[in-house]
Structure formats: structure tokens, C-alpha cells
Amino acid sequence: MIRSRINTGIAVFHDVAAATFAWWFAYLLRFNFEMPQSFSDEMWRTLIWVIPLQAAVFGSFGLYRGIWRYASIADLRRILLAILVASALIPLAHSLFRIDVVIPRSILIIYPLLLLVIMGGNRLLYRLWKENLLYGNFHLRGEPVVIMGAGRAGVGLVRELEGSRDWHPVGFLDDDKSKHGKTLNGIKVLGGVDDLARWTKKLQVCQIIVAMPSASHQQRKHVIDLANQIGVKALTVPAFDDLLSGRVSVSQLREIELDDLLGRDPVQLDDAGLHQQLTGKVVLITGAGGSIGSELCRQVARFAPGKLVLFESSEFALYNIEQELRCKFPYLDIEYLAGDVRDALRVDQVFAQCKPSVVFHAAAYKHVPLMEKHNAWQAVRNNVLGTWQVATCAQNHGADKFVLISTDKAVNPTNVMGATKRMAEIVCQGLAKRAGMRFVIVRFGNVLGSNGSVIPKFREQIAKGGPITVTHPEINRFFMSIPEAAQLVMQAGYMGQGGEIFVLDMGEPVKIVDLAKDLIRLSGLNEDDIRIEFTGLRPGEKLYEEVLADNEQTLPTPHPKLRIARVRSADEEALEQLKAWIFSDVQASDEEVRQKMRQWVPEYAPTSNGH
Numbered sequence: 001m002i003r004s005r006i007n008t009g010i011a012v013f014h015d016v017a018a019a020t021f022a023w024w025f026a027y028l029l030r031f032n033f034e035m036p037q038s039f040s041d042e043m044w045r046t047l048i049w050v051i052p053l054q055a056a057v058f059g060s061f062g063l064y065r066g067i068w069r070y071a072s073i074a075d076l077r078r079i080l081l082a083i084l085v086a087s088a089l090i091p092l093a094h095s096l097f098r099i100d101v102v103i104p105r106s107i108l109i110i111y112p113l114l115l116l117v118i119m120g121g122n123r124l125l126y127r128l129w130k131e132n133l134l135y136g137n138f139h140l141r142g143e144p145v146v147i148m149g150a151g152r153a154g155v156g157l158v159r160e161l162e163g164s165r166d167w168h169p170v171g172f173l174d175d176d177k178s179k180h181g182k183t184l185n186g187i188k189v190l191g192g193v194d195d196l197a198r199w200t201k202k203l204q205v206c207q208i209i210v211a212m213p214s215a216s217h218q219q220r221k222h223v224i225d226l227a228n229q230i231g232v233k234a235l236t237v238p239a240f241d242d243l244l245s246g247r248v249s250v251s252q253l254r255e256i257e258l259d260d261l262l263g264r265d266p267v268q269l270d271d272a273g274l275h276q277q278l279t280g281k282v283v284l285i286t287g288a289g290g291s292i293g294s295e296l297c298r299q300v301a302r303f304a305p306g307k308l309v310l311f312e313s314s315e316f317a318l319y320n321i322e323q324e325l326r327c328k329f330p331y332l333d334i335e336y337l338a339g340d341v342r343d344a345l346r347v348d349q350v351f352a353q354c355k356p357s358v359v360f361h362a363a364a365y366k367h368v369p370l371m372e373k374h375n376a377w378q379a380v381r382n383n384v385l386g387t388w389q390v391a392t393c394a395q396n397h398g399a400d401k402f403v404l405i406s407t408d409k410a411v412n413p414t415n416v417m418g419a420t421k422r423m424a425e426i427v428c429q430g431l432a433k434r435a436g437m438r439f440v441i442v443r444f445g446n447v448l449g450s451n452g453s454v455i456p457k458f459r460e461q462i463a464k465g466g467p468i469t470v471t472h473p474e475i476n477r478f479f480m481s482i483p484e485a486a487q488l489v490m491q492a493g494y495m496g497q498g499g500e501i502f503v504l505d506m507g508e509p510v511k512i513v514d515l516a517k518d519l520i521r522l523s524g525l526n527e528d529d530i531r532i533e534f535t536g537l538r539p540g541e542k543l544y545e546e547v548l549a550d551n552e553q554t555l556p557t558p559h560p561k562l563r564i565a566r567v568r569s570a571d572e573e574a575l576e577q578l579k580a581w582i583f584s585d586v587q588a589s590d591e592e593v594r595q596k597m598r599q600w601v602p603e604y605a606p607t608s609n610g611h
Contacts (some may be wrong), residue, residue, distance in 0.1 A: 012055070015063065015119060019054045022114040023047060026107050042101040049099070050090055057086040076120050083119075087112040143167060146199060146208045148223050150174035150189050153237055154211035158185045170203050193223055197230045210236040228521055273494045277358060277401070278303040284356035284399075285310055286341055286390055287363030289317025292405055295486040296360050297321060298328070307333045309354045313340045313363070341386030344393075351397040359394045360489065361387060362405045364421065371417040372539040376593035377586075383420035385582040388427050395437045402437055403493040404428050406501070408445040412603050415539075416590075419597045419604045423578065425501060425567075426600060430575035432499040440496030442489045443565065444504040446477045454512060458519050466530035468516045471537050476509040492562055501565040503554055539607075574600060 027035055027043045035043075061082040063075075087108060094103060143166065147154045150172040158169050171190040172179075179189045190199050196208070210223050220236070227234040283300050287293035288310035294317075301308060308325075312318040315338060322336045335354060339346040341363045364383050365371055371379040387404065394402050406425055409418030425441050432439040461468045480488075485504070492502040513532060520530045537543065554563035578600050588596070598604050 011063075012058075014122065015058055016051060016055055018118040018122070019051055019115055020047060022111055022118055023050060023107075026110040026114055027104075029110055030104050030106050039102075039104075042103075046099075046101055046103060049093070053089060053093060054086045057082050057089065061085075075123065079119050079123075080116060083112045083115050143207060144170045144203060144205050146170060146190075146196070146203065146205050147172050147187070148174075148193060148196075148208055148210045149212035149215070150176065150179050150184055151212070151214070153213050155184050157209065157211045157237060158187050167209070169209075170205065171199060173199065193226070196223075196226050196232075200230060200232050205232065207233045207235065210234055213237055274303055274490055277494045278305050278490075280304070280306045281357040282307045282309065282354055283358045283360070284350070284354060285360045285362060286312075287361075287405075288312045289314050289321050290362060291482055292486060292489070293360075293362035294321045294324075295482045296362060296489065297325060299483070299486045299490055300360075301325065301329045301332055301334075304332070307335065307354065309335045309337060309350070309356060311337050311339055311341075311350060311363070313338070341390050342381055344389050347389050347393050348396075351393040351399075355397060356394070357400045358493070359390065359399050359402045360405065360493070361390050361402065363390075364405070364424075366407070366417060368409070368415050368417045369538040371420075372415055373590065376416045376590040377588045379416050379420045380423070380582060380588075380593060380597075383417070384423045384427060384578075387424040388431075388579065388582065391428060391431050391439070395431065395434065399437050401493060401496070402428070402439050403489065403496070404439070404441045405489060406441050406443040408443055408503075410443060412605070413601060414605055414607045416593065416597070419601050422601045422604070423597065426570045426575070426578070429499060429501075429567075430570035430572065433570075433572070438496060438498035440493050440498070441501040442492045442504065443501060444480065444485050444488070446479050454515065455519070458516055462519060462525070462530055467533045468520070468530060469533050469535050470513050470516055471535055472543060473513055473534055474511070475513075475537070475543050476511045479510050479515075480504070488561055491559060495557060495559065495562065501567055502557070502562050503565050505561040505563070537607075 023046075024043065027039065031039065061078050063078060063082060091103070091108060093099070094101075145167050147157060147169050151174070154172055154174070161167050161169060169187050171188055172184065173191055173193050173196060174180075174189055175192045177192070180191055182189050199205070200208070208223075208227055210220055212220055212223070224234050278300055283305045285293055285296050285300070285308070288297055289312040293310075293312070297308065297310060310318065310321060310325075312321070318336055318338055322334075325332070325334055337350055339350065341347060341361075363386060365375070365379050391402055391404075404424060407418065407421045409415065410422035410425060411418075413419040413422055428439040428441055431437075458468050488504050492504075496502065516532055517527065520527060554565050557564060581596060594604075594606055
């Protein structure tokens with residue numbers, strides 16, 4: 001505080017001295033440096049009231065609220081307006097108070113020009129000095145980097161990196177040919193993105209910064225692939241939504257993540273519709289501590305529900321999401337409830353107590369090999385019986401909408417997990433025929449970084465020095481990010497009118513071995529450092545996943561990333577038989593479970609590996 005006042009005092013003294021000097025020098029210029037004694041006396045007499053008037057105007061225009069080191073065009077504009085206003089007030093005061101002095105009219109033109117040059121120039125010189133630009137050639141500068149993208153983000157990044165000891169921008173690359181050869185913020189646009197190899201070699205650049213937050217994922221992925229091919233490290237600015245929200249600034253650079261390589265564009269949400277469905281409502285999420293469940297909690301919380309109810313069987317997972325949400329959404333009414341979806345009494349108690357309007361059912365066993373051996377009946381109990389318990393309780397307690405999180409593995413399933421999720425869909429399809437609540441089912445593939453997925457496993461293997469284990473060189477999967485999956489689940493939940501099975505556009509399939517290679521490169525290593533070993537397909541594992549958004553198997557919706565699957569409807573009699581089986585007090589063997597599941601899922605065809 002004391003230092004701030006001292007700095008303000010120095011700034012005020014500087015401007016008063018500048019005004020005094022400008023007034024005196026304006027008279028000298030007016031009289032060709034041969035000022036008559038009479039005008040010299042009058043000049044000093046006018047200073048007695050001109051300077052206080054000038055200082056008062058400076059203060060009223062807020063010239064001392066800023067910091068000289070960050071002087072900008074806005075500060076220069078305020079100085080100009082303050083000088084113009086004061087220059088207009090000087091003759092007005094002279095006339096109004098009939099002050100008995102003669103002020104040459106040329107002084108009223110020369111004086112403001114001189115004062116503007118002195119005040120604005122000194123602030124600029126101070127900023128240049130503080131940012132090591134005035135004597136930049138005599139100081140060590142940051143590492144040279146090429147900025148990919150000469151748009152608002154790129155120009156803003158250069159401005160924020162001025163004087164940085166870490167980075168020294170040496171040029172832009174942008175595909176907009178109208179910008180080629182132009183200089184933006186003192187940095188030249190050297191050429192197009194595809195010229196990266198030539199310019200990095202010519203300028204001896206080892207790193208680039210991708211400043212293209214509003215570009216498509218395909219464009220950014222192309223740039224990152226170019227950087228990988230020529231062996232330069234790539235950093236990127238935050239996402240465009242984060243920049244717009246003010247949560248981060250352009251200069252908060254980050255490493256390239258696997259999400260950046262997926263080549264997927266952001267989800268366009270119907271915010272108005274989601275506000276209508278979620279804002280002020282009671283929303284319950286089962287499996288709230290899991291990868292998808294926890295992201296649903298974060299996304300739903302943004303829409304300010306009246307109450308958010310988290311239901312989770314894992315105490316540790318529930319604790320983790322509780323700690324996060326209490327920090328991020330301190331004013332939101334959130335209930336953290338422990339319990340198992342198979343526990344009918346507990347589930348009924350939760351619904352009776354909270355009366356949710358919207359239910360997102362994400363609780364499930366999802367790990368294919370684990371459910372394939374010795375756990376098949378538990379997969380049925382958790383994924384099918386658990387869905388029945390939650391869905392019927394939601395119906396009985398007046399919920400408006402029930403959204404089931406399903407999987408692409410329910411399409412022509414070859415494993416127990418996929419078959420149980422298809423049976424859960426059948427349960428919801430059957431219950432949807434009853435009056436009341438609307439059921440919506442959402443299928444999607446793998447999500448990057450989810451619990452039990454290959455990405456955390458690969459990262460752990462890289463940290464240990466390898467090798468990375470991949471089941472098969474040709475195995476591929478559809479991938480999307482966890483936030484994208486959660487957002488599309490919410491969008492489908494809003495759009496669904498009851499009984500539909502939505503499938504998400506998962507894009508193009510990705511080879512698992514290519515993911516492994518990308519992760520190795522993102523870790524700053526190469527395949528000589530980290531070996532890749534192939535271990536063979538695991539029990540229940542497919543080489544290729546089914547295409548989810550095939551035009552012959554699905555119908556379009558108004559949303560480009562959502563389609564509706566054409567599937568057979570649930571038979572009421574078969575549904576009652578299924579209910580009797582999943583509620584039976586037995587411990588079925590894996591083989592018995594597989595035989596029974598074919599009764600309700602005739603397309604279920606177990607793979608031979610592992611059986």
C-alpha cells in the first residue's frame with residue numbers, strides 16, 4: 001500500500017513537472033527562444049492557476065489508477081482526452097475570471113502537443129525499459145518460438161509474452177494469405193502452416209505454440225502432426241471457451257494432450273433447453289464417482305439445479321467428487337449419498353427422500369475382461385437388476401425423465417458386459433411402455449482417460465520405462481473425451497421423448513497402437529525409448545467395434561452428433577421372464593449366464609478367446 005502511494009506520488013509529480021515544462025517551452029517556441037521580459041513574467045503568473053487546473057483534470061480522468069509498466073493505447077487515449085479538456089478549460093477560465101494576462105493563441109495549440117509527447121512518450125519509454133525491449137539486444141531473451149495462428153489469440157499471446165524471459169516469438173505462420181508478409185504486434189507473418197519445417201530450420205526453433213483456439217480440431221491436429229514429424233515440441237493456448245469465460249488468459253500455455261489429437265470439434269449444446277430441463281430441478285446421478293458420472297455432476301452443476309443428488313457405492317470415489325464440487329460450487333445444494341443400486345430398500349429411500357425430476361443412471365460394471373470370467377452373474381445383477389431397481393423407483397416416485405448410459409458394446413455384443421448393457425436397454429424399453437416417466441438411452445464408445453481405460457494404463461507403463469502392452473496391432477476403438485460424452489448425454493436426455501436409443505457420433509476409429517505411439521511422443525520420448533509389446537486379445541474382446549452411426553441402422557436427429565438407433569422393441573412377456581431371472585436368489589455360473597443371456601439378446605455371440 002505504501003509503495004503504491006509512493007508510485008502514485010511520483011507519477012503526479014512527473015505530470016505536474018511535464019505540464020510546467022511544456023507551458024514554459026511552448027512560450028520559448030512561440031518567441032523563437034527570444035521571449036520578451038513582459039511575456040516571461042506573464043507566463044510565470046499564468047502557471048499559478050494553469051498547473052492546478054491541469055492536475056485536477058488529470059486526476060478526474062483516472063490517470064493515476066494504472067501502472068506505467070502496463071501503459072497501453074487505452075492509457076494514451078485517457079491522457080489525450082485529459083489534455084484536450086484542460087486545454088479547452090484554460091481559455092474558458094481566463095475569460096470567465098477575467099484574468100489580467102495575455103496568453104498568445106498559438107500557446108493553446110503548441111502546449112497540448114508538447115504535453116502529449118512528454119507524458120505519453122515517457123510512459124512508453126518506461127514500459128519498454130521494464131520489459132527489456134529498449135536495451136533488448138544486450139539481454140538474454142527467451143527461447144525463440146513460432147506462433148501458429150495469426151488471429152486474435154496469436155496476437156494477444158505475443159502481447160502477453162512481451163519481455164518474457166521464457167519465450168521470444170520470432171514469427172507467425174497462418175494459412176490466411178492476406179496476412180502473409182504483414183507485421184502484427186512487431187512480429188512478421190512468415191507464411192502458411194505447411195511452411196513450418198522450413199521456418200523452424202531457418203530460425204533454429206525447437207518449439208512452437210499453437211494459438212488457434214477457435215479453429216477446428218482437424219486444423220489443430222494437422223499442426224500438431226506437422227510438429228511431431230519434424231521433431232519440434234508443441235505447446236498450445238487454452239480452449240476458446242475458457243478464454244471467453246475469463247477463467248484463463250492466453251499466456252497460460254499447456255502441453256499438448258491426447259484430446260488435442262482426436263480431431264473432434266466442440267459439442268454445440270442447446271443451453272436454453274438444458275436450462276429448462278435442469279435449472280431449479282432435483283437431479284440424481286448414480287455412479288456419481290465414476291468417470292462419466294463425475295463429469296455429468298460437473299456439467300449438470302453448471303446449469304444450477306435446485307438440488308444435485310450423488311449416489312455412489314464407492315466411498316472413496318464419493319469422497320473425491322465431494323471435495324471437488326464443494327470447492328467449485330460452494331453455493332449449490334448437493335447431497336452425497338452412499339449406496340448400491342442393487343439395494344432396493346436404499347434406492348427407494350433415496351427416491352422417497354429426494355424426489356428427483358431427472359435421473360442419469362451411470363452406475364455399471366464396465367470392464368470387459370473382468371466381467372467375462374468368474375463375474376458374469378455379478379455383471380447381470382449390477383447392470384441389469386441395478387437398472388431395474390433405479391428405473392422402477394424413479395417411476396414410482398414421479399420422476400420426469402430417466403437417462404440410461406449404455407455402450408457401443410451393446411451392439412451385437414460378444415462379451416458379458418456388452419450383453420448385460422443390452423439387457424439394461426431392454427429393461428428401459430419395456431418400462432417405457434408404461435405411463436409416466438420418459439426413458440432415454442444413450443450409447444457411446446470409449447472415453448479418453450476413464451477409469452479402467454487404456455490411457456491411464458499406458459501412462460503408468462511409460463512412467464515405469466515401458467514396455468507398453470497392446471493386445472493386437474490392428475485393434476481399434478472409437479474414442480471421445482469425457483466432457484464431450486457427458487455433454488452429449490445431457491443433450492440426448494433433453495431431446496428424448498421416451499423410448500429412444502441415441503447413439504453418439506464417435507467419429508473415425510483409432511488404432512490402439514497409434515494411441516500408444518502418440519502418448520510416447522507427448523511424453524517427450526520415442527519408440528526406441530519405450531517398446532510396444534503385443535499380448536493377444538483378452539477374453540470377450542473384439543478386434544473392431546461396430547459402427548454406431550451407420551445410416552442404415554440409425555435415424556438422424558436435429559443434432560449433428562446424435563442419431564437414433566433402429567432396434568427391436570422389448571416384448572412384455574420376455575420382460576417378465578427377465579425380471580424373474582434377475583431377481584432369482586441363485587448364483588449362476590459364467591456359462592449358465594451366457595446361455596440365459598442369448599434368450600433375451602439373440603445377437604449375443606461370445607468370442608472364443610478366453611472360453
